[in-house]
Amino acid sequence: MSGCDQPGLLPVxxxxxxxxxxxxxxxxxxxxxxxxxxxxxxxxxxxxxSSLDLPPWANSAMDGYALRLADWQGEPLPVSQRILAxxxxxxxxxxxxxxxxxxxxxxxxxxxxxxQENVQLGDDQRVSFSQGMRFGQNVRAQGQETxxxxxxxxxxxxxxxxxxxxxxxxxxxxxxxxxRARVAVLSTGDELIEPGQVLGPGQIYNSNRRLLCAxxxxxxxxxxxAGILADDLQLTRDALAALDDVDLILSTGGVSxxxxxxxxxxxxxxxxxxxWKLAIKPGKPLTFGAFRGVPVLGLPGNPASTLVTFGLLARxxxxxxxxxxxxxxxxxxxxxxxxWSHAGHRREYVRARIENGRVxxxxxxxxxxxxxxxxxxxxxxILEGKTLAEGDSLRFIPMSEILG
Ligand SMILES: Nc1nc2c(c(=O)[nH]1)N[C@H]1C(S)=C(S)[C@@H](COP(=O)(O)OP(=O)(O)OC[C@H]3O[C@@H](n4cnc5c(N)ncnc54)[C@H](O)[C@@H]3O)O[C@H]1N2
Ligand code: MOO
Numbered sequence: 324m325s326g327c328d329q330p331g332l333l334p335v336x337x338x339x340x341x342x343x344x345x346x347x348x349x350x351x352x353x354x355x356x357x358x359x360x361x362x363x364x365x366x367x368x369x370x371x372x373s374s375l376d377l378p379p380w381a382n383s384a385m386d387g388y389a390l391r392l393a394d395w396q397g398e399p400l401p402v403s404q405r406i407l408a409x410x411x412x413x414x415x416x417x418x419x420x421x422x423x424x425x426x427x428x429x430x431x432x433x434x435x436x437x438x439q440e441n442v443q444l445g446d447d448q449r450v451s452f453s454q455g456m457r458f459g460q461n462v463r464a465q466g467q468e469t470x471x472x473x474x475x476x477x478x479x480x481x482x483x484x485x486x487x488x489x490x491x492x493x494x495x496x497x498x499x500x501x502x503r504a505r506v507a508v509l510s511t512g513d514e515l516i517e518p519g520q521v522l523g524p525g526q527i528y529n530s531n532r533r534l535l536c537a538x539x540x541x542x543x544x545x546x547x548x549a550g551i552l553a554d555d556l557q558l559t560r561d562a563l564a565a566l567d568d569v570d571l572i573l574s575t576g577g578v579s580x581x582x583x584x585x586x587x588x589x590x591x592x593x594x595x596x597x598x599w600k601l602a603i604k605p606g607k608p609l610t611f612g613a614f615r616g617v618p619v620l621g622l623p624g625n626p627a628s629t630l631v632t633f634g635l636l637a638r639x640x641x642x643x644x645x646x647x648x649x650x651x652x653x654x655x656x657x658x659x660x661x662x663w664s665h666a667g668h669r670r671e672y673v674r675a676r677i678e679n680g681r682v683x684x685x686x687x688x689x690x691x692x693x694x695x696x697x698x699x700x701x702x703x704x705i706l707e708g709k710t711l712a713e714g715d716s717l718r719f720i721p722m723s724e725i726l727g
Pocket of ligand 2: 603627
């Protein structure tokens with residue numbers, strides 16, 4: 324342990340490893356066949372194997388003229404056919420060229436396409452090719468992208484617009500995906516009321532509920548909005564018992580050392596509860612447990628802590644349960660545009676932006692503040708025990724890497 328480690332704080336990697344191990348132990352195995360329209364954001368449960376070559380036949384990459392290179396000896400060539408995309412050409416007559424358009428099938432016998440800008444059309448409609456031509460130029464060979472039998476998308480791929488376009492290009496109209504994870508979102512806290520109501524003394528609006536519900540939907544989960552947990556043990560038990568068909572109960576708030584922790588009490592009674600203290604800021608307290616066999620993940624209630632722990636821990640956990648192979652966000656090294664002089668015990672995820680090629684941080688990094696997260700383009704990772712001078716390298720994780 325280095326001098327900067329705080330005894331008892333669980334490193335972020337260790338917490339993620341534990342969560343992923345728990346996800347691996349409780350995979351959502353059920354699959355369903357969905358149309359491409361329904362497949363966005365889902366995880367592939369059966370690899371997509373190509374049943375055709377792509378392109379299925381050689382075709383032209385340009386609007387121009389197709390010919391056999393050997394036929395061009397300096398004498399203009401007559402045009403023997405006109406080939407539009409979607410038509411079937413006849414074999415190229417020797418000593419001629421064919422008018423051809425982008426995407427149209429190459430006639431048998433042709434081996435090059437010259438773009439129309441590079442040819443001269445004589446008064447007799449014969450074509451002269453003045454530029455030097457290279458064998459195979461502007462020809463897209465059959466199967467150059469994909470061959471019959473290729474595994475184009477492996478099991479575990481998260482489907483997005485590109486994958487759906489790719490599946491469509493192979494003629495697939497349905498894909499087999501894992502069932503969506505059913506996630507119940509619970510908020511705890513007597514101070515919470517919902518937007519639209521009049522704020523009373525000591526009350527705040529529930530922001531975590533909307534943040535998490537919207538985020539979970541983006542991740543391809545089915546969201547069960549379980550509202551605000553009542554401040555009463557029996558009502559808490561009843562609320563949890565009603566969520567017996569979900570894959571995860573995700574709660575926020577009440578995970579630190581507060582006194583009225585009915586969620587914790589209910590879990591201790593009828594399940595299990597592990598209280599973690601993570602070496603992460605924001606987001607130190609996190610709980611993982613179960614109620615009557617249903618996993619429960621308790622995130623800290625401070626909105627920025629909810630954001631960071633959901634993005635870096637709960638999101639990979641849920642994606643893994645839904646079978647995704649890539650679950651961790653990409654980050655890339657960037658020079659710091661600020662000084663970090665106090666080495667901390669916890670790994671900090673700073674709400675930051677990139678300006679003039681450097682990472683700049685928002686002045687308000689309070690765990691209670693969401694506005695700086697909305698300003699931010701990403702999270703800048705400052706490792707525990709580290710100080711930074713301007714220009715030192717840090718890892719920058721774009722928000723887009725965790726939000727979808
Ligand atoms: N004595 C200690 N106090 C605290 C510790 C500690 O170690 N010892 N840890 C602090 C840290 S770090 C965090 S993070 C928070 C975690 O708090 P809880 O998860 O127990 O959450 P609450 O106390 O219920 O709420 C914290 C904060 O967030 C607001 N909140 C809660 N839920 C929502 C919601 N759905 N929407 C908007 N805002 C919400 C709540 O009003 C509080 O202001 O504990 C520290 N304390
Ligand atoms: O971990 Mo807490 O989120 O620092 O305030």
